[in-house]
Amino acid sequence: MNEQSRIYVAGHQGLVGSAIVRRLRSSGFQNLILRTRAEADLTSRRAVEALFESEKPEYVFLAAAKVGGILANSMYPADFIRDNLAIQLNVIDAAWRHGVKKLEFLGSSCIYPKFCPQPMKEEYLLTGTLEPTNEWYAVAKIAGIKLCQAYRAQHGFNAISLMPTNLYGPFDNFDLKSSHVLPAMIRKFHEAVSEGRSEVVLWGTGSPRREFLHVDDLADAALFLMWNYEESEILNVGVGEDVAISELAGMVASAVGYRGSIVYDPSKPDGTPRKLLDVTRLHKTGWKPSIPLEQGIRTTYEWFVMHEEFARVGVTQ
Numbered sequence: 001m002n003e004q005s006r007i008y009v010a011g012h013q014g015l016v017g018s019a020i021v022r023r024l025r026s027s028g029f030q031n032l033i034l035r036t037r038a039e040a041d042l043t044s045r046r047a048v049e050a051l052f053e054s055e056k057p058e059y060v061f062l063a064a065a066k067v068g069g070i071l072a073n074s075m076y077p078a079d080f081i082r083d084n085l086a087i088q089l090n091v092i093d094a095a096w097r098h099g100v101k102k103l104e105f106l107g108s109s110c111i112y113p114k115f116c117p118q119p120m121k122e123e124y125l126l127t128g129t130l131e132p133t134n135e136w137y138a139v140a141k142i143a144g145i146k147l148c149q150a151y152r153a154q155h156g157f158n159a160i161s162l163m164p165t166n167l168y169g170p171f172d173n174f175d176l177k178s179s180h181v182l183p184a185m186i187r188k189f190h191e192a193v194s195e196g197r198s199e200v201v202l203w204g205t206g207s208p209r210r211e212f213l214h215v216d217d218l219a220d221a222a223l224f225l226m227w228n229y230e231e232s233e234i235l236n237v238g239v240g241e242d243v244a245i246s247e248l249a250g251m252v253a254s255a256v257g258y259r260g261s262i263v264y265d266p267s268k269p270d271g272t273p274r275k276l277l278d279v280t281r282l283h284k285t286g287w288k289p290s291i292p293l294e295q296g297i298r299t300t301y302e303w304f305v306m307h308e309e310f311a312r313v314g315v316t317q
Contacts, residue, residue, distance in 0.1 A: 001059050001102070001226055008033040008057035010042060010091055011064030016106055016164075018171045019219035020061050027223065033057050039238050043083050052098040060103040061222060062088070062093050062144075070133045070203070070271055072178035077136040084140035096157045102224050103159040107141045107234065109211075109275055110134050111163060119278035122163070122234050131272045145234055151312045152232050160229050162222065165238035165277050169215035169296065170303040174311040181271040182212060185249060186301055187311075189256040198260035200253075203268035206246035211238050211276050214296040217289040224287045238277035240288050255298045 001007070007024065011017035012034040024032060040051045042064050066083040073080055088105070088124070095103045112120045125145075130138045148159035164200030172183040185202070192200045209268045221237050229235060243251075249262050282288075304311050 003028045004031060005029070005035060006031050006056060006058045007061070008051075008055065008059070009061045009063060009173065010087075011062075013037075014063060014065070015068070015167060015169065015172050015215050016218060017061070017063035019169065019215040020063060020222050023216070023219035023223050028213075033277050042090055043086040045086075045090050047195070052100075054096040057095075059226065060091065060100050061226070062091050062103060062105045064091070065106075065141075067137070067173070067180075068178040069180045069184065070269055074132045081136040081140050084137060085143055088144040088147055089141065092144070092151060092159065095098065095159075096151050096155055101121055101158065102226065103148070103157070104222060105144050105159060105161045107145055107161055107163045107221070108137070109163055109165045109236070109277055110138045110272075111142050111145070112275075114272050118274050119240065119276040120236070121278040122236055122281065124288050125234065133269055133271050149232050158230070160225065160231065161234045162225060162237050163234050163277070164194070165211040165213050165236075167213055167218055172215075172300065172311075173287045174304060181210065181245065182248065182252065183300075183304075184296070185252040186256065186297075186304055189253050190259040190304065190308075191302070192260060193256060193258050199263055200247070200258065200260060201263045201265055202249060204245065204267055204270035205266050206249065206262075206264045207240040207244060208270045208272065209244050209274040209276065211240075211242040211315050212248070212250065212293055212296070213238050213289060214291040214293075214300075217291050220224050221282075221287050222291075225285065228285055228287075235285075236277040236279055236282055238279050239293075240279040240283075240284070242276040243293070244275065251294055251297050252301075254302045255294070 012021050041047045114131040116124050145161045148161050151157040168182040173179045174187045176184045
């Protein structure tokens with residue numbers, strides 16, 4: 001892949017896709033193929049076929065997905081499994097049939113079992129039951145992994161699969177009905193400060209532990225691994241360190257300037273008790289992240305303040 005290559009970033013308006021586009025452009029890649037959902041609905045096989053036929057991409061970053069937190073997954077399970085299965089099948093199959101040189105599929109750490117040994121190694125995939133609050137999304141992502149591996153095994157198609165940990169950063173989804181924990185906290189604490197409230201209620205107990213990777217670090221890894229990783233096995237992409245949700249809340253409150261009380265609602269689900277990726281194989285490739293969590297939260301909050309009206313309604317992936 002070089003600066004003249006035709007590169008399709010599927011899902012370029014979402015959190016991951018927009019970061020990959022920024023990283024590619026900063027590295028001199030300008031021959032990018034970008035389509036909104038209105039221009040090319042990736043759940044439609046006909047639309048995807050037309051896109052590949054007309055644009056003839058050489059490389060594909062498959063970052064398009066229907067994503068959301070616990071609430072969204074619980075409310076719309078059929079949408080999550082249907083849309084993600086359709087997107088993945090349509091894009092991966094079209095990429096192979098139209099001679100794409102390499103495809104990089106972006107999965108998720110939620111593919112691992114709910115009570116997975118920690119930290120989670122790549123070989124732990126499919127060794128236990130999934131977390132019920134996001135199993136529909138997880139099943140779809142596992143199917144995406146298997147599609148990449150099957151097309152490689154049967155057709156020699158060069159497809160790799162990256163499993164990022166929890167992501168955050170610019171262009172995240174801050175809609176409280178569908179957002180993940182970190183952007184939801186940013187919005188909740190920001191609104192509490194704006195409205196002069198002295199109490200913020202957060203879901204669960206605050207005890208689960210999570211790992212967070214800035215999306216710009218993921219984008220850097222995505223480009224590095226497109227050049228340097230050629231294996232069929234999945235590859236974890238994370239920082240190898242986690243924090244309790246209560247610790248995260250303290251970091252976000254500090255970044256936002258909230259000094260009131262934080263109350264936890266244990267009647268709401270915690271999700272998986274712990275999610276920490278084993279990044280031993282990633283480090284062996286020569287890549288490591290560079291953005292500390294507290295710094296990343298601060299810059300993400302600055303972005304939210306500058307784009308608050310846009311960020312409140314969520315971002316279309």
